[in-house]
Amino acid sequence: MMNIHSVKGQKIAAGERTQEVDHPHSLVAQFGADQPLPLDCGIELSPFQIAYQTYGTLNADKSNAILVCHALTMDQHIANVHPITGKPGGWLTLVGPGKPIDTDRYFVICSNVIGGCMGSTGPASINPATGKAWGLDFPVITIPDMVRAQAMLIDRFGIDKLFCVVGGSMGGMQVLQWSVAFPERVFSALAIACATRHSAQxxxxxxxxxxxxxxxxxxxxxxxxxxxxxxxxxxxxxxxxxxxxxxxxxxxxxxxxxxxxxxxxxxxxxxxxxxxxxxxxxxxxxxxxxxxxxxxxxxxRAMDYFDIAADHDGVLAAAFRGTQTRFCVVSFTSDWLFPTSESRAIVHALNAGGARVSFAEIVTDKGHDAFLLDEPEFIDIARAFLQSAGTARGLGKAEH
Amino acid sequence: MMNIHSVKGQKIAAGERTQEVDHPHSLVAQFGADQPLPLDCGIELSPFQIAYQTYGTLNADKSNAILVCHALTMDQHIANVHPITGKPGGWLTLVGPGKPIDTDRYFVICSNVIGGCMGSTGPASINPATGKAWGLDFPVITIPDMVRAQAMLIDRFGIDKLFCVVGGSMGGMQVLQWSVAFPERVFSALAIACATRHSAQxxxxxxxxxxxxxxxxxxxxxxxxxxxxxxxxxxxxxxxxxxxxxxxxxxxxxxxxxxxxxxxxxxxxxxxxxxxxxxxxxxxxxxxxxxxxxxxxxxxRAMDYFDIAADHDGVLAAAFRGTQTRFCVVSFTSDWLFPTSESRAIVHALNAGGARVSFAEIVTDKGHDAFLLDEPEFIDIARAFLQSAGTARGLGKAEH
Missing domain, CATH: 1.10.1740.110 (Rna Polymerase Sigma Factor; Chain: A)
Structure with missing residues (x-):
C-alpha cells in the first residue's frame, strides 16, 4: 500500500524560468489511476501526488499523529530549513522538540495542499494529457478537496484517527473542514485565526x-x-x-x-x-x-469558495451536530482579516452543535500574522490544549 | 489682475489615447512667469494654471466665500454634472441650494489640485521645456503646495479671508494645512475624515x-x-x-x-x-x-508626505497655537482609513493650541466613503456648524 518516494529534481516546465519542484527533503505520496481525487467541481483528479514532511515518530497504535494544515502561502516545511528559501521552518514557534506540537511526543505530518506549488499536484504540475503545465486547465479546487486529499495521505499511514488537526488562516479552514467531513477521524482540533466562510472584504x-x-x-x-x-x-x-x-x-x-x-x-x-x-x-x-x-x-479561490454553512442548508451548527471532537478556537484582537467575530461564530455553532470547545482571544497588536509569531499567551494556550487532549487520548509523556 | 479663461479643448498628449483636459464648464486661472508657485521640493513651478468651479455669488465685502478642497480622486466638479463622466456633481449631499454649503448663500470655490488631471497643471500637462507631457519630470508636490496654489487663486478673487475651508480625506488635509499656513485667512474650517499625517498603513x-x-x-x-x-x-x-x-x-x-x-x-x-x-x-x-x-x-505621494507636526519640530499643537479659526472635526466610526483616533489627535492638538473646536464622531457602517454619502447626522452637523459660523461672521440669511 505504501507508495512514498522522494522527489528528485523534477522540472515541470520549459522556458527561461522553470518552476522547480525539487524537494530533496520532502516525501511524496503518489496516487495512481486507481485512486483518483474526487473534486467538488465534479472532476476526478488522477494521477496526483502529495508532497509532505513528517517530524517525530508514529507510535505503535498510531494514536499520536498531528496533522498541521498550512496557510495560503506557507507549505509543508514548517519545522525544517526551507529547501528553496534557506530560511528556518515556517512554524517553529509551535512545532518542534519541547514546543506545544512536541515532535518528541507526537508524529507530525504537514502536506502541501492540492493546488499548491511545493511538490503537490497543482496548476504548475504537468498535465498528463498535454505534457505541459496545467495552467488554468487545472480544475478549480476547494478547501474540502484539499482535506479529501489529506485524508488519502493519512490512509497511507494507516492512521484511522488523528490525535489533532491544527492550522491557522487557510489552515484553520482545513481544520474546520476536517472536523465536519471526517468527524470520527479527528480527536481534537485547533483552529486559529480563521472562519467558516470568507467575508466579502x-x-x-x-x-x-x-x-x-x-x-x-x-x-x-x-x-x-x-x-x-x-x-x-x-x-x-x-x-x-x-x-x-x-x-x-x-x-x-x-x-x-x-x-x-x-x-x-x-x-x-x-x-x-x-x-x-x-x-x-x-x-x-x-x-x-x-x-x-x-x-x-x-x-x-479555494478560500473564497469556503462556506461550511452553505454546504449544510445554511445552518452552521448542523455541520457540527453530535461531534465528539475537542475543539480549541483562537483569535487575535488586532486581526482584521479574520476578526474575533468570525471565531465567535465558530464557537457559537460548535456550542449549538453540542461540541466541546474552548475559545481564547489573544490580546496583541500583531494582526493576523500573530499566529505565526512568538505570541506567548497563544503558545501557552496551544500547549495546554494539546496536553489536556493528550491525556484524554491516553498519550503519555515524551518517551525520551 | 484677473486672468481667468475657459479652457477650450486643450489636448495635452499625442498617441492613440489622448488625455483630454477639455473643460467647457471649468474656469481656469493662469499664472505666468511673474507668478511662479514655490514648491516644497525647492522648485518654482511656472507657468501653471488652476482649473476651478464656482457656485453662488461673492458678496460685496467678499466675506461669504467657501473653499471646498477635493479628495484624492475627486475634482472641482462637486455640484455640477461632470463634463467627462456625465455623472452628477461629486458632493451634492453637502453643496447646492439649501444644502449645508448653501450656494444661495455662499460663494463656493472648488479648484482642481496642483498635480491633478482635471485642468490644473499636473504630470499630464505639457512641459513647456520639452513640448511633451511632464510625466515623472513633473516636480513632486505636497499638500502645502496644493494649498499655496489655492491661496494664489483666492488672491485673484480679492478674497482676504475665506469664510470657511471644507474638505474630506485629502481635502481635509488641505483644510488643516490652510489653517496652519494661512490662519488669518480662514474664518472657519470643517475637516472631515482626515488626519494631520498619513499613517504607515x-x-x-x-x-x-x-x-x-x-x-x-x-x-x-x-x-x-x-x-x-x-x-x-x-x-x-x-x-x-x-x-x-x-x-x-x-x-x-x-x-x-x-x-x-x-x-x-x-x-x-x-x-x-x-x-x-x-x-x-x-x-x-x-x-x-x-x-x-x-x-x-x-x-x-503628496498625502504620504503630509505631516503637520514634522513641519513644527514634531509638536502638533505648536502648528495651531493662537489660531482664531473656528474648527469642526468629523470622523466616522467605521472609517478604518482615517479612524476616529486620527480625528481625536487633531482635536487634542487644537485644544492644546487654544483653538475653538467642535468634534463629532458619526455612527455609521459606511466606512471612509461616508463623507460623500447622504449621512443625515453628518449633514446636520455640517449645517449647524456653518450656520453658527455664518452668524459669527455676520452673514445674513440667503438674500432670495
Whole structure:
C-alpha cells in the first residue's frame, strides 16, 4: 500500500524560468489511476501526488499523529530549513522538540495542499494529457478537496484517527473542514485565526490580488511557463496587498511609523522614502521567488469558495451536530482579516452543535500574522490544549 | 489682475489615447512667469494654471466665500454634472441650494489640485521645456503646495479671508494645512475624515497602488502618452485596492455578503462569481476612463508626505497655537482609513493650541466613503456648524 518516494529534481516546465519542484527533503505520496481525487467541481483528479514532511515518530497504535494544515502561502516545511528559501521552518514557534506540537511526543505530518506549488499536484504540475503545465486547465479546487486529499495521505499511514488537526488562516479552514467531513477521524482540533466562510472584504482583497496577477502581460493567460516568462510584477503587487492585510495598523505603526529609509528628508521622488515602502517591496519581490502565480489564483479561490454553512442548508451548527471532537478556537484582537467575530461564530455553532470547545482571544497588536509569531499567551494556550487532549487520548509523556 | 479663461479643448498628449483636459464648464486661472508657485521640493513651478468651479455669488465685502478642497480622486466638479463622466456633481449631499454649503448663500470655490488631471497643471500637462507631457519630470508636490496654489487663486478673487475651508480625506488635509499656513485667512474650517499625517498603513496602501501602476508595462516609466498607450490595468488594480479601503467590512457585508453574480452555484472558474468581485472590477475599469495614472502617483505621494507636526519640530499643537479659526472635526466610526483616533489627535492638538473646536464622531457602517454619502447626522452637523459660523461672521440669511 505504501507508495512514498522522494522527489528528485523534477522540472515541470520549459522556458527561461522553470518552476522547480525539487524537494530533496520532502516525501511524496503518489496516487495512481486507481485512486483518483474526487473534486467538488465534479472532476476526478488522477494521477496526483502529495508532497509532505513528517517530524517525530508514529507510535505503535498510531494514536499520536498531528496533522498541521498550512496557510495560503506557507507549505509543508514548517519545522525544517526551507529547501528553496534557506530560511528556518515556517512554524517553529509551535512545532518542534519541547514546543506545544512536541515532535518528541507526537508524529507530525504537514502536506502541501492540492493546488499548491511545493511538490503537490497543482496548476504548475504537468498535465498528463498535454505534457505541459496545467495552467488554468487545472480544475478549480476547494478547501474540502484539499482535506479529501489529506485524508488519502493519512490512509497511507494507516492512521484511522488523528490525535489533532491544527492550522491557522487557510489552515484553520482545513481544520474546520476536517472536523465536519471526517468527524470520527479527528480527536481534537485547533483552529486559529480563521472562519467558516470568507467575508466579502476578504473576497475583495483576494480578487484584487488575482486581478493584479492577471493584469501582468507576462501572466500570458496562465501559460507563462510555455512563454518562458513569469508574472513577477503582478504577483508581487498581489503579495504586497495581502501582506498589508496580515499586519495590523498598530503593528505597522510600531514597526515603521513614518520612519524614513536611510535618510531624514523626503527625496521628492517615487523612491521608497519610507521604511514601510521598502519593506513592502521586499515582501513582494521575495515572494515571487518561491511561489507559483497560478497557485496563488487557485488557493485564494479555494478560500473564497469556503462556506461550511452553505454546504449544510445554511445552518452552521448542523455541520457540527453530535461531534465528539475537542475543539480549541483562537483569535487575535488586532486581526482584521479574520476578526474575533468570525471565531465567535465558530464557537457559537460548535456550542449549538453540542461540541466541546474552548475559545481564547489573544490580546496583541500583531494582526493576523500573530499566529505565526512568538505570541506567548497563544503558545501557552496551544500547549495546554494539546496536553489536556493528550491525556484524554491516553498519550503519555515524551518517551525520551 | 484677473486672468481667468475657459479652457477650450486643450489636448495635452499625442498617441492613440489622448488625455483630454477639455473643460467647457471649468474656469481656469493662469499664472505666468511673474507668478511662479514655490514648491516644497525647492522648485518654482511656472507657468501653471488652476482649473476651478464656482457656485453662488461673492458678496460685496467678499466675506461669504467657501473653499471646498477635493479628495484624492475627486475634482472641482462637486455640484455640477461632470463634463467627462456625465455623472452628477461629486458632493451634492453637502453643496447646492439649501444644502449645508448653501450656494444661495455662499460663494463656493472648488479648484482642481496642483498635480491633478482635471485642468490644473499636473504630470499630464505639457512641459513647456520639452513640448511633451511632464510625466515623472513633473516636480513632486505636497499638500502645502496644493494649498499655496489655492491661496494664489483666492488672491485673484480679492478674497482676504475665506469664510470657511471644507474638505474630506485629502481635502481635509488641505483644510488643516490652510489653517496652519494661512490662519488669518480662514474664518472657519470643517475637516472631515482626515488626519494631520498619513499613517504607515495608509502609506502602505498607497505604495501598493503606485507599484501596481508602475508594474504595468504600458506605464512606460511615466511616458505612456508618447508611446500611445495607457496603464489601464495597473491603474485599475490600484483603484480596486484603494476602493476596498474606502468601504467598511460591514458595508461590504451588507451590500454584497457572499452573494453570487447572476447565479446560485460557483462556476469553478476565475470569473466574477461573487457580486463583490464584479463591483470591484467595475470600480477599477470605470476609474481609468477619467483619471491620469501619473496624477495618481503624485497625489498619493503628496498625502504620504503630509505631516503637520514634522513641519513644527514634531509638536502638533505648536502648528495651531493662537489660531482664531473656528474648527469642526468629523470622523466616522467605521472609517478604518482615517479612524476616529486620527480625528481625536487633531482635536487634542487644537485644544492644546487654544483653538475653538467642535468634534463629532458619526455612527455609521459606511466606512471612509461616508463623507460623500447622504449621512443625515453628518449633514446636520455640517449645517449647524456653518450656520453658527455664518452668524459669527455676520452673514445674513440667503438674500432670495
Amino acid at each position: 476578504n473576497i475583495a482583497f483576494h480578487e484584487l490580488g488575482r486581478q493584479a496577477v492577471m493584469a501582468d502581460p507576462d501572466w500570458q493567460h496562465g501559460r507563462y511557463f510555455e512563454h518562458g516568462c513569469f508574472p513577477h510584477r503582478g504577483l508581487a503587487v498581489a503579495r504586497m496587498a495581502a501582506h498589508i492585510t496580515y499586519l495590523s495598523d498598530a503593528a505597522l505603526h510600531r514597526k515603521f511609523g513614518r520612519k524614513m529609509q536611510d535618510r531624514e528628508l523626503p527625496t521628492f521622488s517615487f523612491d521608497a522614502d519610507f521604511q514601510v515602502e521598502s519593506y513592502l517591496r521586499y515582501q513582494g519581490s521575495s515572494f515571487v521567488e518561491r511561489f507559483d502565480a497560478n497557485s496563488y489564483l487557485y488557493l485564494t | 495608509n502609506i502602505a496602501f498607497h505604495e501598493l497602488g503606485r507599484q501596481a501602476v508602475m508594474a504595468d508595462p504600458d506605464w512606460q516609466h511615466g511616458r505612456y502618452f508618447e508611446h500611445g498607450c495607457f496603464p489601464h490595468r495597473g491603474l485599475a488594480v490600484a483603484r480596486m485596492a484603494a476602493h476596498i479601503t474606502y468601504l467598511s467590512d460591514a458595508a461590504l457585508h451588507r451590500k454584497f455578503g457572499r452573494k453570487m453574480q447572476d447565479r446560485e452555484l460557483p462556476t469553478f472558474s476565475f470569473d466574477a462569481d461573487f457580486q463583490v468581485e464584479s463591483y470591484l472590477r467595475y470600480q477599477g475599469s470605470s476609474f481609468v476612463e477619467r483619471f491620469d495614472a501619473n496624477s495618481y502617483l503624485y497625489l498619493t
